[in-house]
Amino acid sequence: MMPLRAGVPPPMVSIGRYLLRDRIAAGATGYVYAAHDQAMDRPVAVKLLAGDLQDEPETRERFYREARIMAQLDHPNIVRVLDIGEEDGRPYIAMELIDGLALRDYLKTNPRLPLGDRIDLIVQLYSGLEAAHAQGAVHRDVKPGNIMVSRDGHLTILDFGLARLKSSTLTANGAVVGSPGYMSPEQAAGQRVDERSDVFSAAAVGYLILSGRAPFEAKNLPLALQAILHDMPAPLSVAEAPDPLGRVLLKALEKSPGARYQTCAEVLADLVRVKATVVHS
Secondary structure (H helix, E strand, O other): OOOOOHOOOOOOOOOOOOEEEEEEEEEOEEEEEEEEOOOOOOOEEEEEHHHOOOHHHHHHHHHHHHHHHOOOOOOOOOOEEEEEEEEEEEEEEEEOOOEEHHHHHHHHHHOOOOOHHHHOOOOHHHHHHHHHHOOEOOOOOOOHHHHEEOOOOOEOHHHHHHHHOOOOOOOOOOOOOOOOOOOOOHHHOOOOOHHHHHHHHHHHHHHHHHHHHOOOOOHHHHHHHHHHOOOOOOOOOOOOOOOOHHHHHHHHHOOOOOOOOOOOHHHHHHHHHHHHHOOOO
C-alpha cells in the first residue's frame, strides 16, 4: 500500500481490497473514506487509524475495540461493519456507506418536518442504542455528528470510537470523554458512565430534532460543562413538543442518573405512547 500522507490518499490508493476515494470524515485518531470494495463491487466506508498513531498500543487497542463492538451489533439503526483488517501495520474497518445527510444537515434541509417524523427519528435513535446496550456496549458519544439520516428518514448511528463494553478495563475514569453540548452530567464530571448516560445524550439530540437548536449552548468548554451540570435547557414550545412529549424529554434529561429513565426501552415505551396521543393522522 502506498503511504497516506496527511490522512488524504492520492488517487487510486488502496488498502486491502478497498480502493480509497474521498475523505468524508476526520477525527482525533483517524479518518473515514468513501471507498470501493473491489472484491464485492460495492461502495463502502473505510475507517483508518491515523498513520502517526498506529504504533501507539493503547490507541490501536481502542481502534480494534471499536471494530469488535461494532461487528457484534446487528440492528437497522446501527452502521454495519463489513470487514476488519490490517495492512502494513495499519488497521482499518470497512463499513456500509450511508447514503444520507448528517442529522443537522437533514434537519436544515427539512425545516417543516412533521412532528410525527421528528418523533420517529428519536425513536430510531433510542432503538439503536437499546440494541447496543443489550450487547453490553455503551456508546458514550451520542451527538448529531455521529448520526446520519437517509432521504426517506432512516436514521443510522455511527462512530463507536468512544464506546465501552461493560466488561472492558479500558475506561476513562477522571477524564471528560464525549462531546460538549450532548454529554451527560456524569461525563462532564469525569465519572464512570453506564447506559443512562446514552439515555441523556439521546434526549439532548432529541431536543435538537424537535427544536432545531442545541439544548446546551455556551461560548467555551468550561461554560458548556457548567450548563450540563447545573442548567436545564430552555423550555420547548408546545408547537415544538406538546406537553406529554416535553415531559418525556425532560425526564430523560434529569441531571441525576437515578432520576432519569434507567433504560432506552423505558424511553421508547413512553415515546410510542405519547406519539399516539399527540400526532393526529
